[in-house]
Amino acid sequence: MLSVKGLRAKVGDEEILKGLDLTVRPGEVHAIMGPNGSGKSTFAHVLSGRDGYEVTDGAASLDGVDLLALSPEERAQQGLFLAFQYPVELPGVNNTYFLKAALNSIRKARGEEELDAVSFLRLIREKLKILHLDDSLLKRAVNVGFSGGEKKRNEIFQMALLEPKLAILDETDSGLDIDALRIVAEGVNALRSPERSVILVTHYQRLLDYIEPDVVHVLYKGRIIRTGGKELALELEERGYGWIIDEEHAA
Amino acid sequence: MTSTPAVDDFVKSDYEHGFVTEIESETFPPGLDEDVIRAISARKGEPEFMTEWRLKAFRHWQGMAKPTWAAVDYPPIDFQAISYFSAPKRPEDAPKSLDEIDPVLRETYDKLGIPIEEQKALAGIAVDAVFDSVSVATTFRATLAEAGVIFCSISEAVHDYPELIQQYLGSVVPHTDNFYACLNAAVFSDGTFVYIPKGVRCPMELSTYFRINARNTGQFERTLIVAEPGSYVSYLEGCTAPQRDENQLHAAVVELVALDDAEIKYSTVQNWYPGDAEGRGGIYNFVTKRGDCRGARSKISWTQVETGSAITWKYPSCLLRGEGSIGEFYSVAVTKGRQQADTGTKMIHLAPNTRSTIVSKGISAGRSTQTYRGLVRIGQRAAGARNHTQCDSLLIGDRCTANTLPYIEVKHPGARMEHEATTSKISEDELFYCRSRGLGEEDAVSMIVNGFCKEVFNELPMEFAVEAQKLLSISLEGAVG
16 A cells, blocks of 8 residues: 655755655554654655655655655545645635535546536535534535634545545644544544555644554654554653654664 | 746636637728718718717817826827728628528637527527627517517617617716717717616526627727616626737727616626737727616626736726615636736715625736726715725736725715725645645636635626636636637
8 A cells, every 4th residue: 555665855955854664554544653843744745745845765655656756636536635734725615616626536537437416415415424524514615714623624524525545634633622633533433444544643642542543653853763553652642752762862 | 836837827828719700891991080970970870969979079089188097008099090980791681580690700609609599598698799890689689678678789779769868878977087988989889778667677687798800990889778766687798809919999888877776787707809928919998887876775786707808997886876875896807918907996975875895806817917996985975885895816926916006085974984905826735735635736726716706706697607717717727729
């Protein structure tokens, strides 16, 4: 599924990712943790193809397709999804219209038939039910005037609809109170399947109380310096990152 | 975001409707004097009062100076080098039905996708197509006549309804109003006349398609719409033009009169040839549009989507003379390449409890210049008057210019004024967000721009809104027809 090897990337003259390796198999949930400035969000952005990053070395592929050679939309069409840390507001663009255009663009790229309005609405209702959401979000402009919790829920809703092979959740827990966090986590859990992989990029252990990861990685200075099971996250919660960093420096 | 493929395409996209129809025109030689005015009037078989009206305007015009205050730049126009009359052949046996229309002409309309065909008729829209200067097709006259609605060319109206013409023509935009309006009064070729009788709700949307076609012929349209007390009409105006090398002057005048409790909704989609990348050969669009809310509780709404012309100089305005009358202006203006637009509105509050709303959305790309110029005036008698103005500019690329020049004059202490203005660029964040959801860059730009214009499109009649969005997307996608 996802294979990242020796990935190096710069922003301007500053190297942020310094040889990152990561393999995620179908159905797995990986958490990438690390202190501020370790390169977590950069990794999420580089994988999804955002401008402003220069990949200088390494490879990233999804099901054997070279992601780095593709535009952001082509990556999405390949089944990559990024839930934004700060979802963007699109004034005047109706949420339903946006979702339909996105879904049909992806279907078209895959050679599937575009959904008509009726089938699309049926699909939307189905997904709303899975996520226990009401349809009030649909009638509004994309993320405009949404609360922090609504924005994050809307991201998960988009994910449910676009059915990616690999979803990257970039700090989805940031700015959420405990109730909103639970709702979002339930949504992600409902979307777990043997075919779908998830990368949780997070600063805190808190999210992992609700979404149980199979693998936990610690990212530090652009490289993964420690990989373990979910108990690693608990240890980090207790002891912070300092001890791993010290061990890394010692080694 | 200085340069991306979608933006480049948008900036470079050629005019989609650029072709010339070969049709024999009967055109006056260039030049303008009293003899030409008399010849135009005679050619149209006008009654004496019309000839005199034109001559009066012409004499006034000779003493007028060209306006220079607008933020547009163009070489001086030689008014003696313009031909002031051009009519399609066979004007004496004007067609009675679509079948009688010159096939070349019909082909032109088809190429433009102008729905003059039956399907449009079935859709319930009457079309009064203006080709060059003389109306060649009018449909649905019968249905409209049943409702007592008059919908005809202004030339016909001069013959058939001289008393209405004498009463209303020039009553909103007098010939002394401004340089181009005065010129129009002297030489106007044709246009549309609409009259909605008392208490009648016009049974269909009225639609006129304009086209400038004959080489080097200035076109001077004149439109007059009169809504009697308690009546309602929605009027749609749309236009495209063939590609040209010479600049073509277009100086139209539109007058609207709304009496007590009457409502006029006037919608425009304008897509005239904007010139090549250097701005050569585009249309000069110097238009005077004004609505007179003459009656109490009357309402006039201007909605416009402007994407064409090399130079636009246009301020659809409302005179709020009736107590409690309402004026509205909703506008989307798109400029790219070397286009220049100085456009906006005037809301003149003269009576108590009058209200006006202005929503202006400007999108500038390439090396274009766009200026919103708006005046809100609250007169001494306008107690309880209210205005809300919102001006938003969206910039694409970094070589375009957007200006907002609101003028506010308040002479009554009880007036309530609100003004909001924003200027923004399409952000990387917005684009990346859309693209990360699988939308191509062009679709993303189109979606963001359409969202930006949403409030205005909402005001357009359904069919026109679809057309307007399509027009915007075509420009943005850089599709070449």
